[in-house]
Amino acid sequence: MADRVPTWEEVARDHGRFLYNVAYRLAGNDDDAQDLVQETLIRVRRGLERYEPGSLEGWLARIVTNVFLDEVRRRKRRPTDALPDDPGRVLPPAPAADEIPTGFSDEVQRALGELPDDFRVPVVLCDVSDLSYEQIAEATGVPIGTVRSRIHRGRRLLRASLLADGVSGP
């Protein structure tokens, strides 16, 4: 893999689940996550010739983040659209999880969804995508010091939100 550029089908097959998870944690629901993944793969297909072998998942995370932020901007321009975490929306059943959930994953996802995008994106890229601060800075286009600050503040906000929801651990 290091010696050649993968096809978009290989990306979808080998990294699709990674993409879906990042998309779901950013968007907060299955419908939007599906849209994000599909749009990301479309951009992957277009942009593969510009991909330089390296951290493929870092590159994918950058694309899915850009797709997500584009979508957020688009919805802000068209406020009649339901935003991803519209509380009045009837959510589809939670997607299947291979591992047993922690028991309060709904609350964690809700708390994530309540974070402002500037905080949610670096937290998801760090803790779901497992990207380095440098990769996150590259993906989001902000200085690494800002990434560090936003991750920390995002976590504190998340913790406060979980406590307010009665989740006192782990």
Added chain:
Amino acid sequence: MSEQAHELVPEMLSAYLDDELDASTRDAVEARLAASPEWRAELAEVRAAREAVRGLPSLQAPDGFWDRVFTTVGAADDASLDDADTPPAAPTSLPARRSWRRASWLAVAAAIVIGVVAVIAVPHRSSVTPNVTAVVAQHGAQGSDAGDPVTMLAPVGPLAGFRR
């Protein structure tokens, strides 16, 4: 860039957890942690949030999604890809809760007579305060004979709703 040039700030605690500090800054943060209960409390706070997110389950896209992706992304040419769309997910069907069936109007006439008599004839009864905690415990104990004992008894252990 070395962190030594910077003043220690609490936001370094997340970077500390993520192993994003150089060695000298890490040592400085650890020294501060040893001396400061506030820093330790904040570290516990962000660690809990970090673990909560990292502990989220790995999800799988719904059945059929990847087939649609391969079809949609693969079949469309670049010019039309922007318009590609995913079929919407089927709406959730929430189970309708059954409502209880009321008696027929045929009973009205008889009830007017019998019912009023019954209300008047209700004798004075003693006051009852059920020991809810004991019933919950008894349920766990009996349930553990019928099901696997650990998952029947483990929730009984906390008895949290009534203990605090």
Added chain:
Amino acid sequence: MTPGRRSAVVALCAALVAVAWPIAAGSASGGDTADAREAARLVRRARNAADRYDFSGTARVSWATASGRRHEQLQVRDADGAVEIVAADGAAVIDDGRRTYLHERLGWTGALIEPAPGALPDPTRHWDLATGAPATVAGRPATVVVATRADRTPAQRLYVDDATGLVLGREVLGPRGHVQRSVRFETVAVGAPVAAITAPQGVHSGTADKLTSVPDGYHAPQSVDGYELITRSKHPDGVLLFYSDGLFTTSVFEQKGELDWGALPSGGSDTRVADTSSRQYREPSGDVLVWQRDGVVYTCVSDAPSDVVANMVDDLAAADRSTVQSMVDFVLGPFGWH
């Protein structure tokens, strides 16, 4: 037949169909495939796996309440079929196979020894069971057994250890897919030596007498909304009924008298059961509902999902209504006289 009588018969037939249909549908759809049979086998195996293996570990209990989700970390160990579960604040449960002891602030108490339960119904009579994707819990490969409602929403996921059949995790899900309660091992060691578990000394455990029928004034329907009556027992201050649908269990404790609402534990919420006021608690071990009808106070505990409990309790409460009381309610209800 008069028009009024004909409409009453039609209403009665409709009611009978409404009651019978879910059971028939459950019977027809469950247990017919090799996968459903395998899932049912795993459930049966899980029931006594703890008797066959010694183990110890840390489990996490999580449950949703009206004020948010709560959780507890528990130390669990099992040796020679005895189970000990200890919470962080020292509260504990010991079950030595025959008796169950609880330790709280006031020390140890013993639960009454109940008569041995009869055979449980086949879970596939009321639930569609299937095995799900392989999972890993506490580092151990497990098979997920999913029980689904008639509308295909999951009601419970059991994580059954592939090697031993032990239940490593259990999630009870509401109708919208949210986990209402869960228990799961975070760490577990199977087969390593586990220190013997000794029951507390000098703690009295009385015995509840088995009943073949309940005394006058109590209500013990043989079957309620798919739940079958497994045992009836006499307690000093009432009658305890134990129901199961093969997957979940429900206890109903009945006491004669007037419910003292003000003396109930705090933390509950008011709800309605079959058009009767009720106090509800969401506990880690299940939903608790307390109500009163016809001079009997009912306390119901069930580990089933809330919607399943609500349906069962609605049927139970409504079935218990005397004809006279039904008529009184029917006539006086619209005028708000009670």
